[in-house]
Amino acid sequence: MKTKILLAEDDPDFGMILKQYLELEDFEVSWFQNPEDIVQLLSSDFPFHIGILDIMMPNIDGFSLAKMIVKERNNFPLLFLTAKNQKIDRLTGLKIGADDYIAKPCDPEELVLRIKNILKRTSLFTSEIQVKIGQYSLDTKKLLLSHPNGNTRLTIREQELLLYLLEHNQTTITRNNILDNLWETNDYFTGRSLDVFISRLRKYFSYDPKIKIQSLRGIGFEIDFPILK
Incomplete structure (x- = not known):
């Protein structure tokens, strides 16, 4: 087709x-x-x-x-x-x-x-994967991030970035690493777009203070997601 x-x-x-x-x-x-x-x-x-x-x-x-x-x-x-x-x-x-x-x-x-x-x-999101992230639950097929206080429907870009951060959980990720692997380019505008998506994810996870996406000036981000099995 x-x-x-x-x-x-x-x-x-x-x-x-x-x-x-x-x-x-x-x-x-x-x-x-x-x-x-x-x-x-x-x-x-x-x-x-x-x-x-x-x-x-x-x-x-x-x-x-x-x-x-x-x-x-x-x-x-x-x-x-x-x-x-x-x-x-x-x-x-x-x-x-x-x-x-x-x-x-x-x-x-x-x-x-x-x-x-x-x-x-x-x-990438045609198969269903359920992930528990602290107080949240992620359904990758539905692009749905669930919390007792409400649900958030993610965009494909948002979920792609979130999954990449989860793959590098409890590590420090450089901005260049994210841009080169997800955006396949590294210029001013893609850097600003990354900032937009990071801000969105922080807002989505704001109900759980244990979840951290911390900016490191001139380096990138320190990631800490409490993953529950």
Whole structure:
């Protein structure tokens, strides 16, 4: 079965180029120039495996559209296209729950690689693993972090980072180690995105004071998760 891509891009020339290239790579692409047409699909059949959203679109911008999609399809993988190479774009997208971003004009080969990486990460969580972390319980298949005070649905990126931290429990992990192994790049913006995800995990685990994700200035993070069997 082919991977079905939702492409939201209002530029007719760029959208057609992307659609044709992705179809040559054996993806099935549904291209929408009007984001309002996508909103109408959210309450019905939504047969896509990943979404590629341009940020600057008329009527509904990419960020607003992403919020609508995530509200209805919480773990739906998203990749943003942006013509603006600015920090606020990237961090805003990450906070919404985006899995990646790429600046326009983009190299189609790089775009395909990023899509495949996102899909690969998504496939890691098809088997169910239950992990007890202090007062919390993690269900990897549902991407669900449970606590008596409430449950949190993780994004794929958040769970990927959490599992990596669990693999290196009770050790010191350098920032470069995390970026090179999870993000496969190490620049200013990916470093800032890591800070966003670390802050989120600290917030999620705030009910258990025994869980520590401590920053070490200029080094990385000291991790201490009380794992219960």
